[in-house]
Amino acid sequence: xxxxxxxxxxxxxxxxxxxxxxxxxxxxxxxxxxxxxxxxxxxxxxxxxxxxxxxxxxxxxxxxxxxxxxxxxxxxxxxxxxxxxxxxxxxxxxxxxxxxxxxxxxxxxxxxxxxxxxxxxxxxxxxxxxxxxxxxxxxxxxxxxxxxxxxxxxxxxxxxxxxxxxxxxxxxxxxxxxxxxxxxxxxxxxxxxxxxxxxxxxxxxxxxxxxxxxxxxxxxxxxxxxxxxxxxxxxxxxxxxxxxxxxxxxxxxxxxxxxxxxxxxxxxxxxxxxxxxxxxxxxxxxxxxxxxxxxxxxxxxxxxxxxxxxxxxxxxxxxxxxxxxxxxxxxxxxxxxxxxxxxxxxxxxxxxxxxxxxxxxxxxxxxxxxxxxxxxxxxxxxxxxxxxxxxxxxxxxxxxxxxxxxxxxxxxxxxxxxxxxxxxxxxxxxxxxxxxxxxxxxxxxxxx
Amino acid sequence: xxxxxxxxxxxxxxxxxxxxxxxxxxxxxxxxxxxxxxxxxxxxxxxxxxxxxxxxxxxxxxxxxxxxxxxxxxxxxxxxxxxxxxxxxxxxxxxxxxxxxxxxxxxxxxxxxxxxxxxxxxxxxxxxxxxxxxxxxxxxxxxxxxxxxxxxxxxxxxxxxxxxxxxxxxxxxxxxxxxxxxxxxxxxxxxxxxxxxxxxxxxxxxxxxxxxxxxxxxxxxxxxxxxxxxxxxxxxxxxxxxxxxxxxxxxxxxxxxxxxxxxxxxxxxxxxxxxxxxxxxxxxxxxxxxxxxxxxxxxxxxxxxxxxxxxxxxxxxxxxxxxxxxxxxxxxxxxxxxxxxxxxxxxxxxxxxxxxxxxxxxxxxxxxxxxxxxxxxxxxxxxxxxxxxxxxxxxxxxxxxxxxxxxxxxxxxxxxxxxxxxxxxxxxxxxxxxxxxxxxxxxxxxxxxxxxxxxxxxxxxxxxxxxxxxxxxxxxxxxxxxxxxxxxxxxxxxxxxxxxxxxxxxxxxxxxxx
Numbered sequence: 031x032x033x034x035x036x037x038x039x040x041x042x043x044x045x046x047x048x049x050x051x052x053x054x055x056x057x058x059x060x061x062x063x064x065x066x067x068x069x070x071x072x073x074x075x076x077x078x079x080x081x082x083x084x085x086x087x088x089x090x091x092x093x094x095x096x097x098x099x100x101x102x103x104x105x106x107x108x109x110x111x112x113x114x115x116x117x118x119x120x121x122x123x124x125x126x127x128x129x130x131x132x133x134x135x136x137x138x139x140x141x142x143x144x145x146x147x148x149x150x151x152x153x154x155x156x157x158x159x160x161x162x163x164x165x166x167x168x169x170x171x172x173x174x175x176x177x178x179x180x181x182x183x184x185x186x187x188x189x190x191x192x193x194x195x196x197x198x199x200x201x202x203x204x205x206x207x208x209x210x211x212x213x214x215x216x217x218x219x220x221x222x223x224x225x226x227x228x229x230x231x232x233x234x235x236x237x238x239x240x241x242x243x244x245x246x247x248x249x250x251x252x253x254x255x256x257x258x259x260x261x262x263x264x265x266x267x268x269x270x271x272x273x274x275x276x277x278x279x280x281x282x283x284x285x286x287x288x289x290x291x292x293x294x295x296x297x298x299x300x301x302x303x304x305x306x307x308x309x310x311x312x313x314x315x316x317x318x319x320x321x322x323x324x325x326x327x328x329x330x331x332x333x334x335x336x337x338x339x340x341x342x343x344x345x346x347x348x349x350x351x352x353x354x355x356x357x358x359x360x361x362x363x364x365x366x367x368x369x370x371x372x373x374x375x376x377x378x379x380x381x382x383x384x385x386x387x388x389x390x391x392x393x394x395x396x397x398x399x400x401x402x403x404x405x406x407x408x409x410x411x412x413x414x415x416x417x418x419x420x421x422x423x424x425x426x427x428x429x430x431x432x433x434x435x436x437x438x439x440x441x442x443x444x445x446x447x448x449x450x451x452x453x454x455x456x457x458x459x460x461x462x463x464x465x466x467x468x469x470x471x472x473x474x475x476x477x478x
Numbered sequence: 479x480x481x482x483x484x485x486x487x488x489x490x491x492x493x494x495x496x497x498x499x500x501x502x503x504x505x506x507x508x509x510x511x512x513x514x515x516x517x518x519x520x521x522x523x524x525x526x527x528x529x530x531x532x533x534x535x536x537x538x539x540x541x542x543x544x545x546x547x548x549x550x551x552x553x554x555x556x557x558x559x560x561x562x563x564x565x566x567x568x569x570x571x572x573x574x575x576x577x578x579x580x581x582x583x584x585x586x587x588x589x590x591x592x593x594x595x596x597x598x599x600x601x602x603x604x605x606x607x608x609x610x611x612x613x614x615x616x617x618x619x620x621x622x623x624x625x626x627x628x629x630x631x632x633x634x635x636x637x638x639x640x641x642x643x644x645x646x647x648x649x650x651x652x653x654x655x656x657x658x659x660x661x662x663x664x665x666x667x668x669x670x671x672x673x674x675x676x677x678x679x680x681x682x683x684x685x686x687x688x689x690x691x692x693x694x695x696x697x698x699x700x701x702x703x704x705x706x707x708x709x710x711x712x713x714x715x716x717x718x719x720x721x722x723x724x725x726x727x728x729x730x731x732x733x734x735x736x737x738x739x740x741x742x743x744x745x746x747x748x749x750x751x752x753x754x755x756x757x758x759x760x761x762x763x764x765x766x767x768x769x770x771x772x773x774x775x776x777x778x779x780x781x782x783x784x785x786x787x788x789x790x791x792x793x794x795x796x797x798x799x800x801x802x803x804x805x806x807x808x809x810x811x812x813x814x815x816x817x818x819x820x821x822x823x824x825x826x827x828x829x830x831x832x833x834x835x836x837x838x839x840x841x842x843x844x845x846x847x848x849x850x851x852x853x854x855x856x857x858x859x860x861x862x863x864x865x866x867x868x869x870x871x872x873x874x875x876x877x878x879x880x881x882x883x884x885x886x887x888x889x890x891x892x893x894x895x896x897x898x899x900x901x902x903x904x905x906x907x908x909x910x911x912x913x914x915x916x917x918x919x920x921x922x923x924x925x926x927x928x929x930x931x932x933x934x935x936x937x938x939x940x941x942x943x944x945x946x947x948x949x950x951x952x953x954x955x956x957x958x959x960x961x962x963x964x965x966x967x968x969x970x971x972x973x974x975x976x977x978x979x980x981x982x983x984x985x986x987x988x989x990x991x992x
Contacts, residue, residue: 074578075909076554107827112539116837119827121539124895126553126902145553145905150543175840179795183843183863187793189691259543290792292687328610329622338618341677344684369680400627407629407648410581414910 054413057249058433061257063265064237068423068433069252070244072416078245079420080152081141082160083428085240085271086233088135088211089355097213097221098229100133101177105226106140107131108169111162115169118155125151133211136355137428143417146246150255157259160239161266163230170223178219181212189289193297193469200283201299201359201465205274235266240427244420271430274356276301279462286468293344296364296374297467298381302350302458304358306430314352316446316454317360321350322401323393323451324384329400331384336364342372342380355429360458374468389455392448405443549898555905560918561753562928565764567740572918572928573747573756576911580649582749583915584661586763587923589773589853590641590737592715598725600682600717605733606636607682609643611674613663618674621660630657632664638711639776639853640923641737646912649750658759662766665738670730682722689716696789697797697861697964704787704960705803705857709779739770744922748915776854779803786961788968796869796965797861800876802958804858807851807924813937814949815849815858820896821888821946822880823847823860828895830879835862841872847880853924858954866966873961884954887947900938904931 056070091098109115122129127144129152142152185191195210202208213221241260243252280301308314325332325348336343346364366377412418423433538544561573592602610632611618625632625645630653633644643664647657689695699714706712717725745760782803791797805811816824823831823846835845842864850856860880864872888896908914921930 075556075905077905077909112541114539116827116833117539121544123825123828124898124902126899126904126906128903128906143906145902147551147553148547148902151541151547154541154543172837172840176836176843179841179864180843182794182865187693187795290691292691293684327622327626329619329626333622334619338673338677341680344681365684367680367684369683396627400623403627403629405629407581407631407653410579410648411631411646413579414581414912416909 054419056433057253059253061236061261063261063263064235064268065260065263066240066427067253067256067260068240068242068427069247069249070242070419070423071247071249072244072413072419073246075416076146076246077143077416078146078149078243078247079141079143079416080149080156081139081242081420081424082156083137083139083240083242083424084233085137085238085355085428085430086229086269087133087137088209088213089206089274090233090272091206091209091213093206093209094217095221095225096209096217097177097211098225099138099233100212101174101218101221102226102229103131103133103138103140104173104177105165105170106159106163108173109164109166110159111164112158113155115164115166118159121151122155127152135207135211137425139424139428141417141420149243149245149247149252150259153255153259156241157263160234160236160260161263163234165223165227165230167223170226174218174221177212178215181215181218184212185210186215189291189469190295193287193289193291193295193467196285196287197297197299197465197467200285200467201301202274202276203280203283204277205356207274207276207356232269235268236260236263237265237268238271240424242420242424242427244416244423271355273306273430275307276357282461283465284468285466286470288470288472291469291471293365293368294374294471295469296362296366296377296381297465297469298362298378299359299465300361300459301463301465302358302360304354304356305352305435306355307357311442312446312450313454313457315442316450317350317458318352319393319398319401319443319446320388320451320455321348321360322404323388323397324348326401326404330397332381335384336377336380340380341367341370343367343377344369346377346381353425353429353431374470378466385455385459389452389459392452395448398448402444405440409440552901553905556908558908558914558931560928562922563757563760565740565745565761567764567767567769569740569743569745569760569764569767570922571745571747571756571760572922573753573760574914574918575750575752575756576748576914577750579911580750581911582645582647582649582654582747582751583911584645584647584658584759584763585746585915585919586643586665587744587746587919588641588643588738589639589742589923590733591637591639592713593638593710593776593853594733594737594773595710595713595715595717597721598717598729599713599721600715601721601725601729601733602641602737603636603715603717604678604682604722604725605730605738606634606641607678608670608674608730609634609664609668609734609738611678612669612671613667614669616663617671621664624660625657628653628657630660632661636715638715638856642919654751658762662763665763666766666768668734670727670734672727675727675730679722679725682717683719686716686719686722693791693793693795693797693964694863696791697799697962700787700789700962700964701799701801701857701859701960704785704962705782705801706779707782709854710776711779711852711854711856735768736770737773738767740764740767741770741772743767744919746915746918746922748911748918776852778806778854781958782960784957784959787963789962789964790967791964793965794865795863796866796963797863798869798873798876798964799859799861799960799962800873800880801857801859801960801962802954803855804849805851805953806853806855807920808926809851809855811949811953812851813934814941814945815953816851817893817896817900817938817941818883818888818946818950819847819849819858820899821892822883824849825896825899830883831860831876834875834879835872839871839875841868841875845872845876869963869965869968873963880954881956884947884950884956887943887950890943893941893943893946897939897941900935904935 054071058068060066087099127142129142131140199208305314332346336346344365344367350360364377366372426433595601610621630647635642645661703712747756823829831845835841842862845862847860849858860876862872
């Protein structure tokens with residue numbers, strides 16, 4: 031089913047819209063200790079997703095201590111006052127629940143999906159480890175080795191992962207988004223359990239977290255449960271959450287990497303604002319539509335012109351996350367079609383032609399109609415998954431945006447004119463904001 | 479290790495690159511466990527345990543919520559009114575009405591996987607990737623634009639057993655009808671345009687090169703070729719450089735005509751269309767397909783004896799696989815092996831492999847064991863990735879865990895826990911239309927009874943520890959165990975143990991091709 035997943039992945043700018051029509055009743059409130067709670071009802075199936083999102087991620091880590099948030103996430107499964115290491119996972123899997131956690135640059139999140147009757151168990155476990163985590167050193171010593179294996183698998187033995195890590199280190203100049211979430215290996219190696227205890231104490235407080243519950247539940251029954259388990263967590267001191275900001279014109283950066291790759295790859299990233307940092311929100315929505323015009327489906331411009339058409343690229347696409355805590359990146363990536371003797375500079379040139387075309391001529395009505403149709407349908411499809419709904423709410427709230435944005439998103443996009451799309455291309459897809467990376471197989475040299 | 483075409487692997491790569499900001503940085507604690515196999519609708523009488531500690535068989539933490547949890551009642555589940563009929567051509571249709579959302583999921587499964595490649599490895603994947611590249615006078619861009627302007631999502635993929643086509647569409651009639659009509663045109667008259675042929679060929683060749691930079695791809699390739707020499711499952715689904723270059727337009731057309739026909743298909747539908755409408759839609763799709771014959775069932779493979787091989791690869795980690803031929807999807811042992819594997823290493827945290835390899839020793843991030851039950855007996859394998867100098871230790875531990883499990887089976891505690899787990903998983907595995915359509919497709923493709931999910935859970939709940947031990951011992955004889963490692967050259971050269979070529983006596987499975 032990879033192509034389907036691929037399809038969903040390549041429409042990142044559409045997913046936020048998925049919940050625009052919140053047909054399901056949604057309830058939002060804050061506990062006395064500062065914990066924000068959002069409950070969305072979805073009664074299609076007797077299951078529920080419970081998620082806790084903490085406003086701490088790779089971007090908060092001081093230099094020399096990269097990987098702290100991710101390591102702490104691993105240690106959150108290693109016991110709390112009433113639970114032995116691994117016991118909570120054992121218990122949840124015995125119930126048939128699925129659970130996991132994720133760490134990003136902006137946040138750390140934990141979730142359980144389970145039968146609605148089991149929700150209290152998930153809430154109690156999550157509340158306990160919000161303030162009563164044990165953080166035993168013997169477990170840390172083993173777990174840090176697991177994390178090193180994870181890094182070897184995801185990054186060090188994965189040349190594309192490595193290339194992307196290096197790329198980000200250049201693409202952000204003035205903020206810690208340049209740091210890898212999993213941490214540099216040398217930082218992982220010198221991390222101590224004391225570091226994690228301090229990190230936990232500083233960031234894991236109710237006022238720095240959001241609880242999202244989506245599924246077959248009603249507020250009358252869920253609110254008392256939330257109060258019972260999370261109400262008991264002491265408020266603590268709320269940490270300062272800083273918005274990572276980038277320079278407006280950091281200057282053109284270029285790098286060439288020789289890696290154990292089979293296929294050369296191109297990465298081009300432009301420093302752009304997110305919804306959080308843009309002075310005018312329309313710019314961000316126009317950038318999202320720009321991404322859709324270029325790459326929102328197999329009929330969009332990049333697949334049509336560069337994969338088909340001239341067949342310059344074996345594969346090419348764009349990515350832009352508009353819903354980050356700080357400034358964002360608009361990224362092009364591609365593999366040149368070597369069967370037709372296309373190299374990286376030629377692929378880059380072809381991408382520039384597409385950019386320049388859009389700077390000069392706004393997209394057609396027909397193109398935008400296709401994008402809008404996908405947006406509207408995406409609203410419906412995303413409701414098939416309570417996990418997707420919960421993720422969307424959590425991703426917005428944890429970076430300081432309101433979940434209610436989903437209700438306004440369709441309108442926000444529909445208000446964008448074709449000329450505004452050209453305008454953001456002219457403003458933001460410029461060389462002063464560009465980081466370009468040529469990633470080449472070991473034997474090859476970069477063409478000048 | 480799921481089979482896929484290089485074409486889709488490449489798309490996946492670019493998706494990863496493009497979305498690196500979201501994917502690469504979202505470091506999950508454990509790899510996503512795949513959705514559990516279909517588990518069954520619990521019947522009322524199944525769960526007889528009284529207290530939590532009896533269910534879990536261990537000292538429980540002092541949690542209020544746990545004390546109050548009612549474990550005597552199976553978890554509530556979504557009502558599933560599964561239905562089945564045949565089109566006039568005899569194409570089986572599986573359907574569930576779900577009208578909560580104005581959408582429809584269609585999945586068509588053909589016995590058109592790489593196991594049908596014959597002398598041209600990659601042919602099935604190539605054909606599948608070409609289906610949406612042209613039909614009638616529409617080219618790839620027209621087709622894509624056609625779906626996208628309706629908000630419809632088309633999908634296609636090829637695996638070892640099957641080739642798939644899927645459609646997700648809104649059910650408003652101004653969307654549903656044109657989307658299905660376009661879908662039907664793809665089924666009816668793919669045109670295999672020359673321009674696309676060359677491009678897809680180039681992408682597949684690039685995909686083959688891409689696989690060479692991935693140790694996991696190397697390990698997977700070695701697994702299938704070692705376990706299935708001369709068998710259709712031993713065919714590399716991504717093809718070879720020679721075969722991809724050799725495939726002609728006529729080969730693709732022939733493959734499509736032979737395998738993408740109404741007698742070789744299963745249609746699954748879930749969504750907001752009523753039974754009468756669903757019958758019309760399914761008939762419409764079957765009418766569009768070429769007429770032809772059902773493909774013969776893939777034969778059972780010859781047994782393969784134990785061997786060890788190492789593939790040199792410039793990596794920090796060694797990827798290791800312990801593998802042997804497993805079972806087919808309709809094997810009577812399936813329930814016992816499925817449940818046992820959950821306990822052994824398929825169930826994530828709490829399973830023995832994860833406990834011993836990851837939690838106790840910190841050797842690897844995602845050790846796991848898998849029974850890949852297919853039309854013919856698919857592989858069983860344990861996979862581990864660990865720093866190269868620890869590979870031998872990890873292999874020893876994994877072998878010991880497996881040997882011990884085969885010798886003694888699960889404990890009573892593990893067994894009751896695993897049964898409870900499967901009851902709890904059922905509501906999750908049927909919560910979305912997307913999950914249900916996949917399950918219906920699998921039931922149809924593997925020719926399982928409509929109430930299969932029910933039967934399966936009944937079987938699981940009736941299993942004893944001895945049933946599981948016995949099934950593992952019969953199905954996984956140690957003299958068939960194959961070891962594959964991919965990583966830096968090993969310090970001391972491995973003894974080639976392929977001298978154990980003594981004919982292993984009996985067929986391991988009594989199940990196949992009954």
